[in-house]
Amino acid sequence: MGASLNEIKTKIASTKKTSQITGAMQMVSAAKLQKAESHAKAFQTYAEKVRKITTDLVSSDNEPAKNPMMIKREVKKTGYLVITSDRGLVGGYNSNILKSVISNIRKRHTNESEYTILALGGTGADFFKARNVKVSYVLRGLSDQPTFEEVRAIVTEAVEEYQAEEFDELYVCYNHHVNSLVSEARMEKMLPISFDEKGDEKASLVTFELEPDRETILNQLLPQYAESMIYGSIVDAKTAEHAAGMTAMRTATDNAHSVINDLTIQYNRARQASITQEITEIVAGASAL
Amino acid sequence: MSENVMTLQVITPAGVVYDHHANYITARTTNGEIGILPNMISTIAGLEIDELKVRRPDDETHVDYIAVNGGIIEIKDSLVTIVADSAERNRDIDVSRAERAKIRAEKALEVAKAEKKSDEIKRVEVALHRALNRLNVSSHN
Structure with missing residues (x-):
């Protein structure tokens, strides 16, 4: 007894x-999840439109891309933007993503100088620091419903580092929200921007009047495109975080x-x-x- | 739908801000002001931080004003799409917030000028421009 x-x-x-x-x-997370889901939906329309305009613009002529964000460079160094949560109590959310990142890095790289980490969220930053992995940028304390302005800092940083050739390609690693019980770790290539995967979409035959000219518009549009892609994955990750917290x-x-x-x-x-x-x-x- | 009508959609990361028919739109692109009529040639252009003036088909005097913070305009098959970081209709603008943003930007501009940080000055000038634009658009109420 x-x-x-x-x-x-x-x-x-x-x-x-x-x-x-x-x-x-649990109830708090459920409420946040609902909000995050509607937010992600609203953002989806934006991402689709930006993508459509970019595709229209890029496919309207067949010249090789001259914009630095589209040129494929020889890959000497890879950047990984790892999205984790700031708090714990979210089940396997963080370990899931960190495990997949570590195993991917081990598979791809033999030398430490071949990659760099950009950490979004405290858990990830601490995890890599504890393992003596170089973390070139840390952003903590992101709110539960991050605004575009909030996220812009890390996106601008990533795009700038890419343009300064700090790394030659950028992957974003995050948990994709499938439903409130399931999320999957994803690794997506964000930079250089490529449109290879949309081979099934027919190139639009419409020719566009461009004002002032193609390069200027691309210079304005491509950063916006990259921003929207990265922001989209952050919103997705946040949704998954709330779902994981709820479960x-x-x-x-x-x-x-x-x-x-x-x-x-x-x-x-x-x-x-x-x-x-x-x-x-x-x-x-x-x-x- | 009559022939002389086009659809205007203003889309920001926070969702669709404006989705209505229009029969005349004026916007300021990086190259200068353009007027857009239905069935115009397909165009893509960059926008300045400025107001968008939309003449609605239901009434001659019905005009909407939208504050747009840069972005891109695409015109294709009488569908005008604007994607911008942010945009607000005149009736949605919080005037006191815009006023505060203007004062904050003015102060920050003074500080930046005193410290001679050229990047900072540029950034603050854009913020000030946005606040002034919002105030300007909200005055059409």
């Missing part, structure tokens, strides 16, 4: 309180309930045992007289 009645009682009380907190956190907290609440059940049974047994013992003692005492 080990624990005394009182001990079990305190344990039950404290577990109950924990389950209340995790239950509340983790739901599991925690369920576990707390089953612990409370077990403890209650234990408590009742202990109570019963002590009553039985008391009776035995009284009976033994009476017969001794």
Whole structure:
């Protein structure tokens, strides 16, 4: 019977309180998830339009790209933008993405000088620092519904570093939100910008009047395009984070309930045992007289 | 739909700001002001931070004003699409917020000029330009 009645009682009380907190956190995450999902949807329209205009512009003539953001350079150094959360209590969300990044890096690179990390979110930054991996940029404390302005700092940084040839390609690593139970770690190539994958889309036959000229518009549009792609993955990652937080907290609440059940049974047994013992003692005492 | 109508969509990362029919639009591109009529030749151009004036087909006097912070305009098959970092209709502009942003930008500009940081000056000037543009557009109410 080990624990005394009182001990079990305190344990039950404290577990109950924990389950209340995790239950509340689950609801908070659920509310945030809903918001994030509608936000992601609104952003989707923007991303599609930017993509369409860029495709229209790029496919309207067949000259090789001259813009620095589209030219493929020889890859000497790769940048990884890793999106993690700032807080814990999100289940396997962070370990999932970090594991996939580490295994990918091990597969691709033999030397430390071949890659650099840009960390978005405290967990990722601390993880790489603890492993002595060079982290060239850290952004912490991103809000739950990040605005475009907030994210622009890291996007501008990434684009600038790319243009300064700090690295020759950029991958964004994040958890893609599938539904509230499932998310998958993704690694997408953002820079240099390429349109190879849209081979099935028919190139538009419309020729466009360009004002002032192609290069100027590309100079304005491509950073916007890159920004929107990276921002899109950040929004996606945030949605996945809220979903992971919700699932983790739901599991925690369920576990707390089953612990409370077990403890209650234990408590009742202990109570019963002590009553039985008391009776035995009284009976033994009476017969001794 | 009558022939002399086009659709204007203004899209920002926060969603669709404006989606209506129009029969005449004026916008300021990097090359200068352009007027857009239905069935115009397909065009792509960069926009300045300025106002967008939209004449609506339902009424001769019905005009909407939209503050646009840069971005790109695409005209194709009588569909005008504007993608910008941010955009606001005149009736949605928070005047006191814009006023505060203007004062903040003016102060920051003084500081930046005193410290002679040319990057900072450029950045603040853009912010000031945006605030002034918003105020200007909201005055059409």
